[in-house]
Amino acid sequence: KRDCIESCTACESLCAETVEYCRKDERLGKDGELITVLTACADICGTSARALIGGSSVHVHICRACAAVCERAAKLCGDHPGDSLLRACASACTLAARCCNDIVHAYSPLQGSAR
Numbered sequence: 001k002r003d004c005i006e007s008c009t010a011c012e013s014l015c016a017e018t019v020e021y022c023r024k025d026e027r028l029g030k031d032g033e034l035i036t037v038l039t040a041c042a043d044i045c046g047t048s049a050r051a052l053i054g055g056s057s058v059h060v061h062i063c064r065a066c067a068a069v070c071e072r073a074a075k076l077c078g079d080h081p082g083d084s085l086l087r088a089c090a091s092a093c094t095l096a097a098r099c100c101n102d103i104v105h106a107y108s109p110l111q112g113s114a115r
Contacts, residue, residue: 013042
């Protein structure tokens, strides 16, 4: 759980940084899908980390959504292999997605209950 909180927090920060970087880049600034998905990824990663920290009973559902958004963000960042920041962001997104999927699988037998 702590690893997931750290991964999501790192991904949130890196996605936010990457959004600002993309907005300033002439070519990447035109990629609306990349910017929108990275913004959503930063948001859901922050929400996921806070849900885990707070012990929210819905954290497994938030983690499921977070994993899906992170996977999409990693794919979009991976479409720019020549850019070191986008490569780093793809790695952070992939790690956060993996951690969130681990949380989902760890709690899947309990999905029918409040936790």
